[in-house]
Amino acid sequence: MKSETCLGKVSGKPLNSYYSEFEAQSAAEYSKNVYDNELAPYKCQRCDYWHLSPKCRMTPSQKCSRCTSAIGEYKNSYPTSKEARLRASIIYDEKGIELEVYKCRYGNGWHLTKTRNY
Ligand SMILES: [Zn+2]
Ligand SMILES: [Zn+2]
Numbered sequence: 001m002k003s004e005t006c007l008g009k010v011s012g013k014p015l016n017s018y019y020s021e022f023e024a025q026s027a028a029e030y031s032k033n034v035y036d037n038e039l040a041p042y043k044c045q046r047c048d049y050w051h052l053s054p055k056c057r058m059t060p061s062q063k064c065s066r067c068t069s070a071i072g073e074y075k076n077s078y079p080t081s082k083e084a085r086l087r088a089s090i091i092y093d094e095k096g097i098e099l100e101v102y103k104c105r106y107g108n109g110w111h112l113t114k115t116r117n118y
Contacts, residue, residue: 001016001018001019002014002015002016003015003016003017003044003047003049003051004047005047006044006046006047006051006093009086009089009090009093010086015044015051015052016051016052017044017047017049017050017051018041018049018051018052019049019050021041021043021050023050024050024051024052025041027039027052028040028041028052037054038054038055039052039053039054039055040052040053040054040055041053042093042094044093045096046093051093053090053093053094061076061077061078061083061087062077062108062109063075063076063077064076064077064104064108064109064111065106065108066104066106066108067104067105067106067111075112076111076112077104077108077109077110077111078109078110078111078112079109080109080110081101081103081110083110084101084109084110084111084112085101087112088100088101091112097114098114099112099113099114100112100113100114
């Protein structure tokens with residue numbers, strides 16, 4: 001079933017929607033077996049169905065060797081601001097968390113940080 005409300009960020013085409021996590025998970029496994037394309041199901045906040053989101057394949061990330069997050073883990077680093085923004089929009093779709101993109105001050109690509117509420 002194609003979503004009427006949700007479009008893919010990259011393709012601009014309607015996302016596939018699934019009624020249940022089980023259904024989404026089987027579609028993800030099918031895609032992995034047939035297309036070698038790893039997908040992760042997530043529940044959409046907007047339409048209340050399940051969609052599939054590419055598993056980090058589209059947004060390759062590395063760990064920064066210098067910057068740590070609030071919980072002391074090394075931050076993910078993205079090679080370009082475009083990829084960082086793409087990842088931020090996926091996180092926003094999946095979790096409803098707004099993230100800002102900023103350039104690493106040690107030159108290790110781009111990071112995401114939670115939007116500060118002033
Ligand atoms: Zn949706
Ligand atoms: Zn950094």
